[in-house]
Amino acid sequence: MKLKLLQSGTTGLLIVAALTGCGYSQKAEQDSFGSSGGGLEGRTITFVTGSHPWVDVIKPLLPEFEKETGINVRIQGYFEDQLTQKLTVQFTARSETPDVFMYRPLQEGKLFFRNGWLEPLDAYATHDVDYDLGDFLPQAIRSSTVDGKLAGIPIVTEQQILYYRKDLLNEAGLEVPSTIEELKEAAAKLHHPDQGVYGFVARGQRSPLVTQVSSFLYSEGGDFIQNGKAAINTPEAIKAFETYGGLLRDYGPPNVINMSWPQASAFFANGKAALYTDANSIYRAALDQEQTKVAGNVGFAPFPAGAEGPMPYNITSWGLAINPKSADKEAAWAFIEWATGKQMMLLTQQAGNPGPRTSVWNDPQGTIGFPKELAAVFKQTINGGVDHDRPQTVDVAAAREQVGKIVQMVITGESDIQETANQANAALQDILDKEAE
Template identity: 25%
Template structure:
């Protein structure tokens, strides 16, 4: 199974077969001085990424870094390995709240001294717990709304700036051949997550660790998603789901929610006949909303070479800005985690790409570290019932609030 970075942005994301890169790391005869470090990555689907990370490791002169490229259920493999002495020194991951609270990862706060403010704050927040930083963000993925300029122009529709305008635009753009909006084959329940809540000016979890959507504005926002479904303005049953732009490119929908990774293909096939938007704000207290996510580089607390492992992480993900840009933009289309790098990257300086960077910087939010899988499941199930079945949003959210509050109490009680 090949895992994509985009999986970080979709809801719901034992040891399998292990695949190491072997002894051929591309090192020269003078490389490999110092201790041996093991570095783990999940298996990316983008051609050239594995060779790139092997090249980065080979360039590090203060240790012999062996890269392991791991297929299968990477998260479960890593969680199991961190409990043993045979796990990685450095690994790609959240890290998770359980790993942080369980003392399985090392404090990396000092690695970003002097440059902390240059990291996108949304993704850095998800690596921060109890005021300390436990993972260094690598690259950013994001979701956004694509719209076909010519179709909107022909229908006399302006790019929607509010959720009400999005509902109206989707209806006006729907014809016998084209639906107004594609949010995924399930109507958006799987991909949107907390995005409509943030668009209403709310949060999944507040800064002080409480449920952030116990508010009438949440029910009002989610009810509008059902309006889209009930009005038959949504494309359902497309040949490919939301992460693939083919429905948009084939003219099956005038607007589609997808990811930044789709932008090069969209631009290649449509030229200038498209634009991008954040999820539109809802209500007077709302703001545009953009989900972002980033894997982080973490250091295992069981590493016998913690100091060297931390030095390597700092070298690769703080100091070597050339490698950071290369990793983000040479093997796919992603945003560097450093704001300054994103702003000066040639591929991100103009057009829709530059707009996307601005959206991620100004309106980006990441799923909170305290938002547990159980809370996510309860919320997503409720969202599905609201969108598809027209279930009462207030009643559904009351149930989710109770479940999420209990989960927050549980995780905050852990040492």
């Protein structure tokens, strides 16, 4: 495989020359899973994608995959919400297309799998030892597993980290917060709304905030569900929700309750917040020279420790899956095997997409797509943390609603959230009980 890469600003590396061989045609033997690509010439598969930078790396390389395997790939792209709607309509109609698709394992995984819309991939992924399923991060695999079955193959991972303003911390004589208590203290000292700078910003919208409060919850020793039971009214949960909501109430912008990640990241990038916690995968928003006013002063740090230490989420945010109704599962798997193999994962990660393969993270070339400081934080966080960032239910949207309303009560100034948490916990338990029937 011959690769040629050029530096593209601060956002990673751009592929300018394609692969000249993936080795598929070198294997003469065809097996039942199509991992060799042999015997698949002339077949056509439909690949449905979400709107993601990972896709931008894959697209220019598809002609070479087609040349080597003889498989034709039709690609269709949609925004996230459109993608879910598209897939739901197709699968409900028992359509044979798409053959391969991107999906969000923690948002749709349980629903899709239990509806019979995800082909179990255990046998495919373990058939060829060279594919090396064991090379994938354990947390990434767990995020993509439903009812003990591998429902998809991870392609993009996320961990929650701390973004901070180096200049503001230096001016105030503060160290980078390493604990949640230090985070609260720093937010208080750096909060100067009269000067246009708020101490802290993060997602405040009801559903989007759930994934970000999760790391606060885990770091205090809690979880959304414990031992199969709803647990969002425990002392650990109350403490986490009050901490996150309190940071936004006391040190966040007035309209924070309307912010998801695009609004929160833009607020930070425009120099209006000193501290910001969110996914490491959205770091580009803070570094884009054309969009941000603080690019040279952005620092990255691991998520701060709570009572149980630092326990950020460490998840698969996007995966690839096969439609069980596909007429060309072997060709579909050949595509996934190519797209998620070590060489392609190196390319997609070099382009700034944090991937799931340990070997790529251990390769010095695997981190050149990220700022050095951020790469160091990545390497500290990828081997720990929790493999989910929201309640693990079939009806994720309803479960997130229950968590989000508790936190929003704190943001809007409620002093006692226990009763609301008890009611929300009962509602979450009802969701779990109905799913167990």
